[in-house]
Structure formats: C-alpha cells, structure tokens
Amino acid sequence: xxxxxxxxxxxxxxxxxxxxxxxxxxxxxxxLFASLEEEVTLMPxxxxxxxxxxxxxxxxxxxxxxxxxxxxxxxxxxxxxxGPGTIDSDYRGEVGVLLINFGKEPFVVRNGERIAQMVxxxxxxxxxxxxxxLPPTQRQGGGFGHTxx
Numbered sequence: 001x002x003x004x005x006x007x008x009x010x011x012x013x014x015x016x017x018x019x020x021x022x023x024x025x026x027x028x029x030x031x032l033f034a035s036l037e038e039e040v041t042l043m044p045x046x047x048x049x050x051x052x053x054x055x056x057x058x059x060x061x062x063x064x065x066x067x068x069x070x071x072x073x074x075x076x077x078x079x080x081x082x083g084p085g086t087i088d089s090d091y092r093g094e095v096g097v098l099l100i101n102f103g104k105e106p107f108v109v110r111n112g113e114r115i116a117q118m119v120x121x122x123x124x125x126x127x128x129x130x131x132x133x134l135p136p137t138q139r140q141g142g143g144f145g146h147t148x149x
Contacts (some may be wrong), residue, residue: 003123004120007057011035011094015119016055017111020118029067029117036111042101047081049096050115058089058120067121072115077103080116089119 012035020030034040035053042048058064058133072078078149081098097116100106109115 004059004062006059006120009055009057010053011055012053015053015111018063019054020052026120027117029119031069031097031114032066032118033110033114034097034111034115039109039111040109042099042107042109044101044104044106046097047100048109049098052095052111053099054114055092055094056087057092058087060089061122061124062089063087063121063123064095065121066095067117067119069114070118076105076107077101077117078107084119 010016010019015037018033020032022030026066032052035051040048040050056064066080066083066085066087068083079102081100085098087095095118099106099109099115099148107111
C-alpha cells in the first residue's frame with residue numbers, strides 16, 4: 001500500500017486534540033475530531049461548521065476528502081452538507097467539518113468527539129478540448145432513470 005507523508009499542525013496547543021487516525025488496520029479514512037471550546041447542539045435540520053483544530057499540507061497531486069462517519073449517520077442522522085468535502089493541496093487553513101442533523105432529535109457535539117473521516121486521494125488535472133461533436137455511445141444522452149428502477 002502506498003504511503004503519503006502529510007505535514008499536520010495543531011492549531012490550539014493549549015487544548016490538544018487527537019490527530020486524525022486510522023481506527024482499524026483496513027480503514028481507508030482517518031477519523032477527524034471536534035475541537036471545541038464548548039459543546040455545540042445541532043437541532044434537527046441545523047447545520048454548523050465544526051472546527052478540528054488542525055491544518056494540513058497535502059502534497060501536490062493529492063486531496064483530502066472529508067466524509068461522514070457511517071455510525072453517526074445510521075445512529076443519529078448526522079451527515080455532511082457538502083459530503084464529501086474537499087481539502088485542496090494549496091489550502092493551509094483549519095480543517096472544518098460542515099455537519100448537518102438529518103435526525104429527529106437534537107445532537108450534541110462534544111470536544112474531542114469523532115465527527116467525520118478524511119480520505120487522502122490522488123487527483124489529476126484535466127485538459128479540456130472543445131469539439132463540435134462528442135464521440136457517440138450506446139447510452140448517448142440517457143439521464144436519470146433511463147435504464148429503469
């Protein structure tokens with residue numbers, strides 16, 4: 001398995017939070033932790049940007065994908081508004097997680113709680129070539145639901 005070195009910086013040295021970490025040997029995503037001065041309550045339908053207390057320097061050609069935690073999704077209805085979120089290789093600000101409460105009950109986010117996961121992935125840049133016609137396919141313009149249920 002390829003390993004990529006990523007520089008990471010703790011932003012709140014007076015209130016150290018766990019660094020992102022893989023929770024199992026086969027995990028593709030590292031859990032991200034909330035870095036809060038006080039608890040945050042998300043009411044049903046409410047969204048809030050939750051800080052993680054870290055910033056990262058991803059190598060060029062890589063991105064960080066911030067994804068929901070499946071356990072929070074199934075048990076509490078907690079997801080991400082922009083899931084997956086993207087951390088670009090040239091971003092050096094604090095990593096934030098835009099949580100939303102899709103559930104029916106208020107959800108309390110506590111300092112140090114695992115709130116999302118971050119997957120590091122390779123990216124490529126595309127070169128767009130404007131043409132008059134696209135190469136044909138069997139599908140052509142068939143869109144949503146065109147193959148049935």
